[in-house]
Amino acid sequence: MNIVQRFFQTSLGKKYVMALTGLALAVFVVGHLIGNLQVFLGREMINAYGHFLQSTPELIWPARLGLLACVALHVWSAVRLSAENRAARPIQYSEAYKPIAASYASRTMLMSGLIIAAFIVYHLLHFTVQTQAINLTGKDFHTLMDAKGRHDVFAMMVSGFSNPFVSGFYVLAMTLLCLHLSHGLGALFQSLGLRNKAWSPVIERLGRRAAWIIWLGYVSIPVSILCGFGKEVMK
Amino acid sequence: MKLTLKVWRQKDQESPGHFETYQANDVSPDMSFLEMLDVVNEGIIDRGEDAIAFDSDCREGICGTCSVVINGMPHGGHRATTACQLHMRHFTDGQTIYIEPWRAKPFPVLKDLVVDRAAFERIVQAGGFVSVRTGGTPDANAIPIPKEDADRAMDAAACIGCGACVAACKNASAMLFVAAKASHLNTLPQGKVEKDRRVLGMVAAMDKEGFGNCTVTGSCEAVCPKEISLDFIRQLNGEYLIASLKGK
Ligand code: HEM
Ligand code: SF4
Ligand code: FES
Numbered sequence: 001m002n003i004v005q006r007f008f009q010t011s012l013g014k015k016y017v018m019a020l021t022g023l024a025l026a027v028f029v030v031g032h033l034i035g036n037l038q039v040f041l042g043r044e045m046i047n048a049y050g051h052f053l054q055s056t057p058e059l060i061w062p063a064r065l066g067l068l069a070c071v072a073l074h075v076w077s078a079v080r081l082s083a084e085n086r087a088a089r090p091i092q093y094s095e096a097y098k099p100i101a102a103s104y105a106s107r108t109m110l111m112s113g114l115i116i117a118a119f120i121v122y123h124l125l126h127f128t129v130q131t132q133a134i135n136l137t138g139k140d141f142h143t144l145m146d147a148k149g150r151h152d153v154f155a156m157m158v159s160g161f162s163n164p165f166v167s168g169f170y171v172l173a174m175t176l177l178c179l180h181l182s183h184g185l186g187a188l189f190q191s192l193g194l195r196n197k198a199w200s201p202v203i204e205r206l207g208r209r210a211a212w213i214i215w216l217g218y219v220s221i222p223v224s225i226l227c228g229f230g231k232e233v234m235k
Numbered sequence: 236m237k238l239t240l241k242v243w244r245q246k247d248q249e250s251p252g253h254f255e256t257y258q259a260n261d262v263s264p265d266m267s268f269l270e271m272l273d274v275v276n277e278g279i280i281d282r283g284e285d286a287i288a289f290d291s292d293c294r295e296g297i298c299g300t301c302s303v304v305i306n307g308m309p310h311g312g313h314r315a316t317t318a319c320q321l322h323m324r325h326f327t328d329g330q331t332i333y334i335e336p337w338r339a340k341p342f343p344v345l346k347d348l349v350v351d352r353a354a355f356e357r358i359v360q361a362g363g364f365v366s367v368r369t370g371g372t373p374d375a376n377a378i379p380i381p382k383e384d385a386d387r388a389m390d391a392a393a394c395i396g397c398g399a400c401v402a403a404c405k406n407a408s409a410m411l412f413v414a415a416k417a418s419h420l421n422t423l424p425q426g427k428v429e430k431d432r433r434v435l436g437m438v439a440a441m442d443k444e445g446f447g448n449c450t451v452t453g454s455c456e457a458v459c460p461k462e463i464s465l466d467f468i469r470q471l472n473g474e475y476l477i478a479s480l481k482g483k
Binding site for chain 1: 241254304306307308312333335338339340341403405406407408438439441442445446447448449450451452453454456457458464465466468469470471472473474475476479480482
């Protein structure tokens, strides 16, 4: 068996794919959060950041394709592994069976993941492709321009999140992402063999903490906007 | 004590099974769980019916044959306790107890509560041994082994192959068992030389048997009667990765 087959066919190989792509996605999630939080530094900062990304296709396209590959591999291994897990127990226990020691997050990884995948599709249509039909504001985000002639990312975020249903879906998706990460961040070190008895409890605690910090960061944006942040651009 | 038992009855591997209800009167709190089943079986035999089949051998927690899920928990869910060492004082008068076999595709039910665990043997045959003859007892300290390594190998070697880890895992994963069997040899100098071949062979055999995959839930560690640590799974994950990267 060559090394590629080993990574894609064996149980542990697929777990490595899952852990490595999960790690890459988690690093992106943190970077993306830091980028987005610039909205709180004002219209100028976030629009300049948006303009920088848009005007460097040599950076943004490799990153996009890399992320797409990570999501595809992550979902592919998640679905394969989960199907194998299901097949390994064809007859279920009686109603007396309760999960033993397994956290809620660890038991719902596939479900939280699949909903995150659905969210990713919506999110890309919402703010990247800017499909007017799904933003529920009646506005065309393509036409939002600031005084310097750049795409007005600030106004797009403020109008996008001023709809409580859209914001609600974002908050729900971020909650599931952080549930996913609260188990995943610790588990990935276990899957790659990169922890030991001394570090395991520390890594698990830091992983859970990081997940909730990420949640706070992301959720702060739609919640602030719903509370009136940036409403001056809506006139 | 009086108990109501809901016991999984299954004629043979091919027949479908079902839960049958039995009343156990006069259960003493000092009995072990298996002794309680023995008493129930005497009543069943007196009525001319077929006794409940279950596995047991040593009845002192060292052989690993007693494999029953009691109220949804392999071995009954008491810390570091096999079903044969579980006492009836942990139950209350009038309680209903579900008793079922390990549930995993690689562990087919042979009859009632008895499952076939030969899958574990095939995994051990795929690498859970040292290939060379080690001869008679060597002189003490002829091969220096750090105390920590000796202790760690001993902790892994405590696995009795009962299969409770598989039974408890939501994915029916055998990782805790395989990790214990591999780590116990990989940690010692006599076993280390075959480390790569061992982990590759044992994981391939584990996959072939159709066990599920580890998702780090920790259920296995919680029910293991020998308290085998999740850290051995981490060791197996790391050693398998290194063996794979070497291109073996
Ligand atoms: C931004 C998106 C995502 C991030 C940051 C992420 C992150 C992670 C991480 C770090 C892990 C731990 C890897 C390991 O167990 O070693 C993981 C596991 C997992 N992910 Fe994701 N994931 C994402 C999206 C998804 C999606 C879309 C699915 C949908 C199928 C999914 C399903 C799973 C499953 C089933 C596991 C395995 C759980 C386990 O082994 O404990 N994830 N993810
Ligand atoms: S690891 Fe524990 S639960 Fe699993 S077979 Fe060994 S002794 Fe039994
Ligand atoms: S009968 Fe031997 S461990 Fe229970």
